[in-house]
Amino acid sequence: MTPPPIIDKKGLPPGTVVYSGEKHTEKVKISLIEYNEKEFVEKDFYDFDQCLSFVMPGMVKWINVDGIHNTEIIQKIGEKFNIHPLTLEDIVNTDQRPKFEDYEHYVVSIMKMLYYDDELHSEQLSIVLLGDNTVISFQEIHGGDAFDLIRNRIRQGKGRIRKMGADYLSYCLLDAVVDCYFTILEKIGDRIEDLEEELISDPTTATMTHLHHMKRQMIFLRKAVWPMRELINNKERSETELIHASTDIYLRDLYDHTVRVIDTVETYRDLLSGMMDIYLSSVSNRMNEVMKVLTIISTIFIPVTFIAGVYGMNFHNMPELKSEYGYWITWGVMLAVMLSLVIFFRRKKWL
Numbered sequence: 001m002t003p004p005p006i007i008d009k010k011g012l013p014p015g016t017v018v019y020s021g022e023k024h025t026e027k028v029k030i031s032l033i034e035y036n037e038k039e040f041v042e043k044d045f046y047d048f049d050q051c052l053s054f055v056m057p058g059m060v061k062w063i064n065v066d067g068i069h070n071t072e073i074i075q076k077i078g079e080k081f082n083i084h085p086l087t088l089e090d091i092v093n094t095d096q097r098p099k100f101e102d103y104e105h106y107v108v109s110i111m112k113m114l115y116y117d118d119e120l121h122s123e124q125l126s127i128v129l130l131g132d133n134t135v136i137s138f139q140e141i142h143g144g145d146a147f148d149l150i151r152n153r154i155r156q157g158k159g160r161i162r163k164m165g166a167d168y169l170s171y172c173l174l175d176a177v178v179d180c181y182f183t184i185l186e187k188i189g190d191r192i193e194d195l196e197e198e199l200i201s202d203p204t205t206a207t208m209t210h211l212h213h214m215k216r217q218m219i220f221l222r223k224a225v226w227p228m229r230e231l232i233n234n235k236e237r238s239e240t241e242l243i244h245a246s247t248d249i250y251l252r253d254l255y256d257h258t259v260r261v262i263d264t265v266e267t268y269r270d271l272l273s274g275m276m277d278i279y280l281s282s283v284s285n286r287m288n289e290v291m292k293v294l295t296i297i298s299t300i301f302i303p304v305t306f307i308a309g310v311y312g313m314n315f316h317n318m319p320e321l322k323s324e325y326g327y328w329i330t331w332g333v334m335l336a337v338m339l340s341l342v343i344f345f346r347r348k349k350w351l
Contacts, residue, residue: 014085014086014089015084015085015086015088015089016085016089017071017074017075017078017085017088017089017092018071018089018092018093019068019069019070019071019092019094020092020093020094020095021068021069021092021094021124021140022094023069024067024069026067027046027067028046028065028066028067028068028069028070028073029044029045029046029065029066029067030044030045030046030047030048030051030063030064030065030066030073031043031044031045031062031063031064031066032044032045032051032054032055032061032062032063032064033061033062033064033151033154034054034055034056034059034060034061034062035059035060035154035162036058036059036060036162037157037162037163039059040154040155040157040162041054041056041059042151042155048073048076048077048080051063052080059133060133060134060135060165060166060169061132061133061134061135061166062134062135062136062137062154062166062169063077063134063135063136063137064136064137064139064147065077065136065137065138065139066139066141067139067140067141068091068092068094068124068126068138068139068140069092071092074088074091074092074138075088077136081106081128081130081134081136082105082106083106083108083128084103087101087103087108087128090108090110090126091108091110091124091126091138093124094123094124094140096110096124097110097227098110098111098112098224098227098228098230098231099227099230099231099234100230100231100232100234100235100238102234102238102239102240105130105131106128106129106130106131106242107128107129107235107238107240107242107243108126108127108128108129109126109127109129109170109174109231109235110124110125110126110127110231111125111126111127111174111177111224111227111228111231112124112125112224113125113139113146113177113180114180114181114184114221114224115180115184116183116184116187116188119217120184120217120220120221122220122224123139123140123141124138124139124140125137125138125139125140125177126138127170127173127174129166129167129170129242129243130166130242131242133165133166134166135166135169135170135173137173146176146177146179146180147173147176149176150169150172150173150176153172164246164247165244166242167242167243167244167247168246168247168250171247171250171251171254174232174235174254175250175254175257178228178254178257178258178261179257181221181225181261182257182261184221185261185264185265185268188214188217188218188221188268189264189268191214192214192268192271192272192275195207195210195211195214195275196271196275199211199275199278199279199282203279203282203283207279208276208279211272211275211276211279212276214272215269215272215273215276218265218268218269218272219269221265222262222265222266222269225258225261225262225265226262226265228258228261228262229255229258229259229262232251232254232255232258233255235251236248236251236252236255292350296345296350296351299341300338300341300342301338303334303337303338303341304334304337304338307330307333307334307337308334311330
């Protein structure tokens, strides 16, 4: 199915489902995972109605939608599960600030899933926890994501995920996203260390360019990560019956992880600011050294230039001009003056 064109939202009423991201032509892929402690089913679909025909009662259901550009499918999912139009509007709005909202029969968490390959990339991720043991996740971009480890744990039946409900699954998805933040910060930390070594050994204009680029990436990362603390805190404090008390302890742990991510982001931002100051200081010191050398050279040659200027004048009444050794004496005086200045500068430790 061809996705609808991107529409300008100006003047449209609230709750209008309009995709605001980059244009995509891929078909929306819908993955269905159903499980309980003993059974497990996994299927992929490109038609939502066909997906619904495989939904079985009495099992935890995870429906993952790869691609939010086709608003017809998003609206169809919203109608089936009674998701509010304002929530659907936020799901397809790729510029949406991360947040948590509690509705009567479902809760929704909207955040940024991040990737790093020398550049920081993000995609919109929305997780809807419904009352019938169902979790629906909406991903903006096709391809790999942070959930492969969660899928493997469900397939292999490892840990407690197959024994818990949909609220624990929604926690696991959030935890996978935050774990990706740690991985990204580790890579950025390695890059900052490389820049620091380059800054100390041989700083160039390219170093400053890289520092500016890293600082922009940290601002982007901070914008994506900071609201996550509020999101998880609101989810933990929510009075909804969809999140059981047994899951609250894991949400508190996830909140601590988020705070650690934020602290690391702030530390890296301070490091980059300090490195920029160091670069500017090193450039200024290098310029000062150059100016010092040039100033010393100029100072040494000022008296010599004066002597040469005096004896370069073409007056007839200059007795030194007729001296047999006048030329060599003048050279001797100039060299003596230069040597005296060099010795003086070295004693003053200016050289």
